[in-house]
Amino acid sequence: MPNKPSVAVMPLRPLSGHATEALIAEGIARDVTVALARARWLFVSVRVSATVVAGKNSDTSEVSRRLGVRYVLDGAVIVSAERLRLSVMLTDAIEGGEVWGERFDGGLDELFTVMDEIAGHVAGAVEAEIEHHERQRALLRPLASLDAWGAYHRAMHSSVGATREQLDDSIGLF
Numbered sequence: 001m002p003n004k005p006s007v008a009v010m011p012l013r014p015l016s017g018h019a020t021e022a023l024i025a026e027g028i029a030r031d032v033t034v035a036l037a038r039a040r041w042l043f044v045s046v047r048v049s050a051t052v053v054a055g056k057n058s059d060t061s062e063v064s065r066r067l068g069v070r071y072v073l074d075g076a077v078i079v080s081a082e083r084l085r086l087s088v089m090l091t092d093a094i095e096g097g098e099v100w101g102e103r104f105d106g107g108l109d110e111l112f113t114v115m116d117e118i119a120g121h122v123a124g125a126v127e128a129e130i131e132h133h134e135r136q137r138a139l140l141r142p143l144a145s146l147d148a149w150g151a152y153h154r155a156m157h158s159s160v161g162a163t164r165e166q167l168d169d170s171i172g173l174f
Contacts, residue, residue: 004149005130006069008045009033010054012086015078025077028086028115028122032073035123042130045069064093071099071130073122082108086118090126092133100129146173 009032012025030047037044045067053066060072075088089101102125106114135157138150146154155173158166 003147004041004043005071005134006043006045007036007071007073007090007126007130008050008053008063008067008069009036009047010063010072010074011051012074012088013076015076016080018079021077021079024079024084024111024115028077028119031115031119032122032126035119036126039127042127043069060091060093061096070094071126071133073126079108084108084111084114086122088122090129099133100125 009029012029014021014025033044033047036042049067050063053063060074063072064070070092072091072093073088074091075086078085084104084106086104087101088104090099091097092099102122104118104121106118108114131153134149135153138146138153139157141150143154151173155170158173159170162170
């Protein structure tokens, strides 16, 4: 595992099998991967590796182990009657459980605009959810077991609306 939060964006599944749907699924997955890779604090698995692993296994814990990531983003795309629907889920593959999920709809008349909006929203939500989940994990760990990332999140949590004593604790964690 990397020493910072990590995610793999799995290939999105086209549900109806139309060629257009497969292209849209591939495009959105690539756009989300690119957007997440801009977050310097987040390790994003190589897209080709995620594609290879996805072809061999659908178990998120196995995907996590093989790609060395904690979080797995997975989803599906369906196109029908000039409409697009994307459903995505973010899973904590180590602890097991869905961290976040969402559904997006849009028209195909402005396909690239819809794809840009979806990819931007998904990437922003995934970043926020991973950061929130990491903060919650840091709050539950004993102080002695915190790494730099966990100490940072614990300090940030303690510093919001803090008393002088809590601020001193936060400074120590920073």
